[in-house]
Amino acid sequence: xxxxxxxxxxxxxxxxxxxxxxxxxxLRCVRCGACMGSCPVYAQMHxxxxxxxxxxxxxxxxxxxxxxxxxxxxxxxxxxLLCGACTQSCPNRVDTPxxxxxxxxxxxxxxxxxxxxHFALRRMLPSPRGLAALLKIARSARxxxxxxxxxSSGLHLRFVHDLAGRPRWMPEIARRFALEMGFSTxxxxxxxxxxxxxxxxxxxxxxxxxxASVRVLGKLGAAVIVPKDQACCxxxxxxxxxxxxxxxxxxxxxxxxxxxxxxxxxxxxxxCGSCAYLLRKHLPRLLADDPERAERARxxxxxxxxxxxxxxxxxxxxxxxQPAQGPILTYHDPCHLSRGLEEMATPRKLLNSLSAAxxxxxxxxxxxxxxxxxxxxxxxxxxxxxxxxxxTSILASGAxxxxxxxxxxxxxLSEQLxxxxxxxxxxxxxEALERYSPGGSNTSK
Amino acid sequence: MWKPTLIGALAAIVGxxxxxxxxxxxKLYGYDATPFAPLxxxxxxxxxxxxxxxxxxxxxxxxxxxxxxxxGAGTNLTGGARPIQGGVVLSTQRxxxxxxxxADNLQVVVQPGVVTGQxxxxxxxxxxFYPPDPQSKDTCTIGGNLSENAGGPRAVKYGxxxxxxxxxxxxxxxxxxxxxxxxxxxxxxxxxxxxxLVGAEGMLGVITEATLRLLPLPACRGTLLxxxxxxxxxxxxxxxxxxxxxxxxxxxFMDRATLDCVRLAHxxxxxxxxxxxxxxxVDGSREEVERLTPRVAAVMERLGxxxxxxxxxxxESESLWKARRAVSPALGRIAPLKxxxxxxxxxxxxxxxxRRIHEIGQKHRVTCACFGHIGDGNIHVNFLVQPxxxxxxxxxxxxxxxxELVISFGGSMSGEHGIGTxxxxxxxxxxxxxxxxxxxxxxxxxxxxxxxxxxxxxPVPAGDRxxxxxxxA
Numbered sequence: 049x050x051x052x053x054x055x056x057x058x059x060x061x062x063x064x065x066x067x068x069x070x071x072x073x074x075l076r077c078v079r080c081g082a083c084m085g086s087c088p089v090y091a092q093m094h095x096x097x098x099x100x101x102x103x104x105x106x107x108x109x110x111x112x113x114x115x116x117x118x119x120x121x122x123x124x125x126x127x128x129l130l131c132g133a134c135t136q137s138c139p140n141r142v143d144t145p146x147x148x149x150x151x152x153x154x155x156x157x158x159x160x161x162x163x164x165x166h167f168a169l170r171r172m173l174p175s176p177r178g179l180a181a182l183l184k185i186a187r188s189a190r191x192x193x194x195x196x197x198x199x200s201s202g203l204h205l206r207f208v209h210d211l212a213g214r215p216r217w218m219p220e221i222a223r224r225f226a227l228e229m230g231f232s233t234x235x236x237x238x239x240x241x242x243x244x245x246x247x248x249x250x251x252x253x254x255x256x257x258x259x260a261s262v263r264v265l266g267k268l269g270a271a272v273i274v275p276k277d278q279a280c281c282x283x284x285x286x287x288x289x290x291x292x293x294x295x296x297x298x299x300x301x302x303x304x305x306x307x308x309x310x311x312x313x314x315x316x317x318x319x320c321g322s323c324a325y326l327l328r329k330h331l332p333r334l335l336a337d338d339p340e341r342a343e344r345a346r347x348x349x350x351x352x353x354x355x356x357x358x359x360x361x362x363x364x365x366x367x368x369x370q371p372a373q374g375p376i377l378t379y380h381d382p383c384h385l386s387r388g389l390e391e392m393a394t395p396r397k398l399l400n401s402l403s404a405a406x407x408x409x410x411x412x413x414x415x416x417x418x419x420x421x422x423x424x425x426x427x428x429x430x431x432x433x434x435x436x437x438x439x440t441s442i443l444a445s446g447a448x449x450x451x452x453x454x455x456x457x458x459x460x461l462s463e464q465l466x467x468x469x470x471x472x473x474x475x476x477x478x479e480a481l482e483r484y485s486p487g488g489s490n491t492s493k
Numbered sequence: 494m495w496k497p498t499l500i501g502a503l504a505a506i507v508g509x510x511x512x513x514x515x516x517x518x519x520k521l522y523g524y525d526a527t528p529f530a531p532l533x534x535x536x537x538x539x540x541x542x543x544x545x546x547x548x549x550x551x552x553x554x555x556x557x558x559x560x561x562x563x564x565g566a567g568t569n570l571t572g573g574a575r576p577i578q579g580g581v582v583l584s585t586q587r588x589x590x591x592x593x594x595x596a597d598n599l600q601v602v603v604q605p606g607v608v609t610g611q612x613x614x615x616x617x618x619x620x621x622f623y624p625p626d627p628q629s630k631d632t633c634t635i636g637g638n639l640s641e642n643a644g645g646p647r648a649v650k651y652g653x654x655x656x657x658x659x660x661x662x663x664x665x666x667x668x669x670x671x672x673x674x675x676x677x678x679x680x681x682x683x684x685x686x687x688x689x690l691v692g693a694e695g696m697l698g699v700i701t702e703a704t705l706r707l708l709p710l711p712a713c714r715g716t717l718l719x720x721x722x723x724x725x726x727x728x729x730x731x732x733x734x735x736x737x738x739x740x741x742x743x744x745x746f747m748d749r750a751t752l753d754c755v756r757l758a759h760x761x762x763x764x765x766x767x768x769x770x771x772x773x774x775v776d777g778s779r780e781e782v783e784r785l786t787p788r789v790a791a792v793m794e795r796l797g798x799x800x801x802x803x804x805x806x807x808x809e810s811e812s813l814w815k816a817r818r819a820v821s822p823a824l825g826r827i828a829p830l831k832x833x834x835x836x837x838x839x840x841x842x843x844x845x846x847x848r849r850i851h852e853i854g855q856k857h858r859v860t861c862a863c864f865g866h867i868g869d870g871n872i873h874v875n876f877l878v879q880p881x882x883x884x885x886x887x888x889x890x891x892x893x894x895x896x897e898l899v900i901s902f903g904g905s906m907s908g909e910h911g912i913g914t915x916x917x918x919x920x921x922x923x924x925x926x927x928x929x930x931x932x933x934x935x936x937x938x939x940x941x942x943x944x945x946x947x948x949x950x951x952p953v954p955a956g957d958r959x960x961x962x963x964x965x966a
Contacts (some may be wrong), residue, residue, distance in 0.1 A: 075880050076829040080526045081568040085610065085631030094540075094586040094606075096521035096567070109520055109532060120517030140825035393758070 052123050056393055069146045071111070076140040077104045081446060083134035083144070086090045088416045089127050092433040097124035100134035100144040107151050126153050127427055129420035129434075130287055131385035138335060152289030161289060169292050170285075179280075180225060180252070208406075226255035231262055231274035239271035242358065243305050243313035245327065246278050247320040249455035257455070261355060261478050268362055273313070277304040282334070282382070283326040291334075299333040300343065301327070306344045316348065319355045319478050320455040321385030328352040330386065337453060354385065354453055356395045356477045374405040377480060380438070380446035380461060381414035382454030395453050395477050405484035410445035412437075419460035435464045442472065449473045451480045494560040495536040495579060502557075503581070506549045511587070513538040522582040525567040526629075527915055528832055531886060535562065535576035540584045544662060544670055544701035550583060551699065552668035554944045563695040564948050565637030568629040570833060571752060571913030573641060573694045577948050583699065585636045591615060592700040592702065598800040599707045600659065600676060603637025605700050609643075622710040624651035627909065628821075635699050642692035644909045646743035646774075649868035651708075653909075655691045662702035663690055666940035676704050689935070694910055694911050695946040697939050711776035714742075715786030717803040718809035721794045724748060727769035728844035730796040731867055735840075737792055739785065743774040745817050745866030748847055751824070751862040751875075755816055757825040762816050764800045771867065772817045774810075820864050828877035832888050834895060838904035840870045849898055850874055857891040859884070871908035899953060912950045915917050920952055 051184035083100035084090050096102035106121050117125070123333050125340055130145040138144075155161040160310065226246050250257045258274065265272045282297035294461070306312050318324050328349045353361075360482060379399055386392045392414065399407035418434030442450055442465070452458055462474045475483070497716075503512045511680055513519065519534040536559070551765050554561045560580025567574045573875065576582050596619065603612060604806045609709035610630040613623055627633055633643070639661075644653040645928035658673035674680055674687040691695055721727040731744055747770045756763055765772060775786050778921045785801055805811055824831060838846045847863050854861030854876065864871035875893060876888040896906045906916060921929065933951060936943075 076825065077524065078528065079524055079823075080634045081629065082567055083632075084566055084568075094589065096516065102521045105524060106517060106520060107534070120515055124517070124521075139821035140829055143824060186944070238717060339772075 051096065063256065070107070070150045073142050073144075073147050074104055074108045074111070075445070077101055077108075077138075077142045078140065079105065080139065082137050082139060086133040086137040088131065088434045088437070089129060089430055090135065090325050091437075095221070097182070098127055100142070103128065103148060103151075103208075104142065106243050107147060116158060116160075117155055118160060120156055121151075125155065126423075127428045127430060129383070129418070129423050131383035131416035131420065133416065136387060144416075145259070149287060149289065152287070153291050154289070156289040156291075161425045166288065166290060170290055184221075204450065215338060216329065218255065222253055222255045224255065226251045226258035227274065227276055227278070229255065229259070231258075231272075233273050233276050233418050235271050235273055235313075237271045239266075239269045241311065241314045242270040242272050243316050244272055244274045245278060245281070245301075245305075245316050245318035245323055245352075246274065247318060247323040247455050249459055250319060251457070254364055254455065257476050257479065259317050260476075260482050261317070264355075264357070264482050265317065268359065270315075270317075270358075275304040277347045280328070281320075281323040281326040283322055286326065286330060286334075287421050294330070295334050298331045298345065299338075300332045301331070302335065302341055302348055306348055312347070313351065315486060316352045317355055317358045318352070319453070319476050321354050321382045321389070321391070321453040322456055323386035324352050325388040328381050348405050350441070350492075354389075354394070354477075356398045356453060357391065359398055359481065360394045361479075363397070370400065371403055372405050374402075374484065375407050375449055376445075376447045377402070377449045377451050377475070377484070378408050378410040378442065378445045379413055379459055380417060380442075380450055380452040380456045382452055383414075383416050385453055386414045395451070398477055398481060399451060402480065402484040405480070407449055408445055412441055417460050417464075421456060424460065435460065439464055443469060449471070449475055449480075450476045451477060453477045494557070498536055499553070499557060502553055503537060503550065504904070506553070507539055507541050507546050511540040511542065513540075522564065522567075523576060523586065524713035525564070525569040525573040527570055527575060527582050527913065528830060530538065530572055530575055530914070533576055535582040536643045536652040538578045538582045539583060540587045542587050544664065547583070547699050548664045548670040550581075551664050551666065551944070552606045552665065554581065555576055555666075555668055555942050558942055558944065560947050561699075561944055563636070563640065563699045565634030565640075566608070566629075566632050569637065569641065570835075570910045571903075571907070571915040573911055573913040573946070573949060575914065576635070577914060580584075580944075580947075582657065585634065585699075588636075588701070589634075592623075592935065594619065595676075598676070598736065599709075600704055601707055602702060602704050604702060605634060605636045605637050605639070608791060609633055609638055616707060617710055620710050621782055622708045623657060623705060624708065625654045625657060635703060635705070639691050639703060641694050641909075641911045643850070644866075644869075644871065646745055646866055646868075648866060648871070649744055650740050650742045650776075653795040655688060655841050657706045658687055658691055658703060660704040661687055661690055661700055662697045662963065663700045664718045665698045666945045668699070674704070675937055678706070685820075692911070694913060694950055696936060696949060699945075703948060711742075711778070711782075711803065713777065713782040714807070714810060715775040715782045715789075715803060715805045716815065717773040717775075717786065717790055717801065717811045718813040719771045719790075719801045720764045720799045721769045721771070721774065721797070721800050723769055723848055725799055725844040726768045727771055728867070730793055730798070731772070731843075733792050733796055734789060739786070739789055739792065741773045741789060742776045743772075744866070745772045746864060747769065747817065747820060748851075748863040750851070750860070751820055751864040754823040754827050754862060755819050758826055759816070759819055760961060762819070762917065767799050772814060773850055773922055782925065783891075783911050805914070817864075820862075824875055824877060825864075828879050830880055830885075832876040832892055834912075835865070835871060835873045835907055836874055836895065836899045836904060837869070838856040838899060838901065838902045842866070842902050842904075843867060843870060843872070846898070846904075847872070850895060853891050853894045859888045859891050861891070866908075866928045868902070869908070893919065914949060917950065917952050920950070928943075 079101045087099045090099040090330045110117050110337040132145050134144045246258050261273050279297050279300045282294035285293040325372045332349035335341045417438045424431040465472050501512045514537045522538045523532045523534045562576045562582045564574040564582050564584045585606040588604040589602045593602040624647050626647050627643040637914050638654050660676050662672050664670050749768050790803050860877040862875045863872050878884050878888045900922050
């Protein structure tokens with residue numbers, strides 16, 4: 049009955065596969081409400097539209113009636129972090145993030161979603177050169193803006209206007225982007241061939257993470273290249289329903305990492321768990337219908353590792369106790385890594401191995417930090433409330449540093465902590481390893 | 494009758510942002526967790542912030558004669574929180590404060606929208622214990638628990654929600670805001686209206702505040718995972734525990750069909766070639782639990798258990814409970830839809846009942862899995878249904894036959910979920926005409942305009958297709 053109906057206004061052939069899959073997911077939701085207990089958005093909204101079963105019901109009702117998803121539905125479909133906590137607590141394991149992504153795609157196809165954010169996702173991300181130029185302009189503009197905030201305001205954070213026109217905190221835009229730093233682009237030496245995927249945040253805002261990654265990977269015995277033509281992984285586009293843009297980015301990254309004329313990397317390593325999630329889980333699927341690329345895309349996906357996963361390949365299996373001294377670090381699980389790639393153990397193993405810092409779990413380490421990619425732009429109100437809960441966890445842990453393996457979480461935690469506890473540092477796994485395990489490279493084979 | 498201008502009247506009471514009138518919002522409150530129930534949009538949704546607002550809403554409903562459907566988290570399995578004939582859904586989601594903890598008197602005062610599991614976590618942090626533990630405790634609210642008189646595994650030793658309610662503040666169907674009961678352990682002044690409100694499925698008023706009785710948190714728990722080659726032996730083992738004056742906090746069981754489902758999803762967790770598995774929990778002081786847990790194990794072994802593992806270690810205990818907790822997801826893998834009935838039979842007749850239930854399943858060609866609270870005779874009979882109309886109809890026939898069986902065994906058709914809309918056609922099997930009439934008279938006397946959750950519980954005239962209409966949203 050349901051399989052015969054569909055959405056008005058959606059180009060069905062374009063979304064056919066996705067739609068069939070979500071129909072199956074929708075049928076498996078029995079609306080028991082178990083998702084309400086784990087959803088960070090519902091905990092803020094206390095409203096059925098905030099939680100998985102409500103969103104699934106709206107989509108199912110529209111499909112059944114052959115109706116259009118409109119502004120009303122969009123309001124609630126936007127209010128989802130895609131964190132996957134609902135799937136984890138669901139007795140039927142309904143993949144709500146996949147359904148919400150597909151529904152957002154339908155909103156885009158039907159012309160309901162649009163505006164500046166979507167223009168950016170469609171036109172700018174796929175063109176790294178354009179984006180780089182734009183960010184440079186933003187950097188200059190922001191410097192001007194910053195001068196107008198009194199130095200005494202304590203707000204050392206500076207504002208720019210986001211794409212929707214509201215003032216937003218923006219981190220320092222790097223003077224030189226990682227991809228302009230002239231890292232090697234051709235393999236040399238005998239080490240295992242590793243191609244580093246930077247991710248946008250690290251490239252434009254935190255190139256020091258990429259410098260650290262290149263150094264540490266080298267120490268771990270890898271022959272490292274940083275392909276110059278790489279682009280955004282495509283996660284923000286896919287999450288916002290801009291599948292076309294995500295496909296374009298996947299193609300571009302495939303050419304950058306698996307070129308026809310030079311040797312392929314044995315591993316694609318990234319310091320960002322969310323990029324790893326997209327590249328491993330979605331890139332092969334985005335290109336699955338492309339006969340020229342499907343095979344290579346599958347190989348690409350299989351070779352993707354996060355930094356800590358690559359480190360673990362060469363590290364001893366058992367860790368010899370924690371040091372008695374040193375600062376206390378805690379770990380925040382990025383949703384796309386912990387639930388998306390089911391990887392929670394390896395980053396902890398890395399932290400437990402540090403010779404000059406101690407690792408301590410915080411409460412609810414795997415609860416979303418509230419960033420959610422474009423979520424923190426579209427639903428800043430909810431994002432802030434969700435972040436507050438994470439801040440409470442971090443502060444209660446007594447740690448002086450938070451480690452996470454996702455550049456989005458990293459950015460967001462840095463912004464939030466700067467307000468409530470500027471003394472707490474936020475580090476990526478690679479930075480933690482370099483800083484607190486001076487002999488860390490000894491762990492390589 | 495409802496008219497669109499009433500949105501404004503509701504907004505004047507609760508504020509504009511707390512009245513939802515847009516079709517998308519109304520859809521979001523047009524369902525609860527009832528299997529196969531169609532989506533029925535209310536005319537509006539109102540989210541009051543305090544008892545006074547609720548009183549004014551109820552008065553307005555009387556004046557304008559529109560139905561009011563009280564709703565907590567909407568996890569009801571029998572349709573109690575569904576708007577079946579339009580009207581206004583009154584959600585208590587915003588009223589989620591723990592008002593006062595009175596540890597000296599072992600009491601807590603809460604608003605109806607407090608999530609049960611969150612209240613329990615809060616209390617446990619203070620060494621206190623609110624025992625009722627429905628399966629949905631991480632989601633469901635105290636208001637809903639009270640209105641449905643919710644139970645859970647710990648009912649064996651601790652009873653159900655009603656045993657923990659000392660006093661209520663509520664809005665009666667005429668709009669008067671009253672206090673019932675007293676904040677004391679004992680009170681016998683007048684009729685026991687607290688007990689009347691508890692389990693009234695929202696038809697006799699809206700609970701706006703509850704004073705709940707607490708216990709000290711048991712210091713220690715012992716857990717046993719026991720398997721039996723035959724269901725009959727498992728049933729006999731439970732009776733034998735009681736004969737030995739042993740009263741565990743919970744005795745849960747899984748029958749063969751349930752075990753098969755769990756094994757498919759989690760190979761290696763459960764022993765092979767057994768007909769039934771029991772999970773038993775003993776609680777109390779450390780000294781008590783250390784003494785009693787081995788005694789429970791001894792009874793199980795004496796009765797001929799196939800395997801018997803026990804532990805006092807919380808981590809190991811969690812791993813023994815894992816099999817029981819895996820049931821719902823495991824059944825979901827077999828079929829996404831299930832008719833989950835919560836029948837109760839005398840414990841002595843449980844093995845026979847389970848055999849007969851499976852015969853009903855076979856007769857109607859519906860996969861059937863039984864598990865649940867064997868310690869209090871409350872069995873969750875799950876008919877697993879593929880989403881086709883034909884299979885759904887067969888399952889509904891099986892359910893009708895199940896209820897007849899339960900009544901013939903001297904049991905009850907619902908131990909936990911209530912009647913709502915789902916069991917209306919069957920209520921006459923259990924309640925005699927004079928009893929039903931007495932209930933109707935109470936409803937008429939309290940709610941002459943029939944505004945509080947109308948159309949629920951009482952049987953509807955034959956041919957009324959509001960019940961189990963096929964083709965849910």
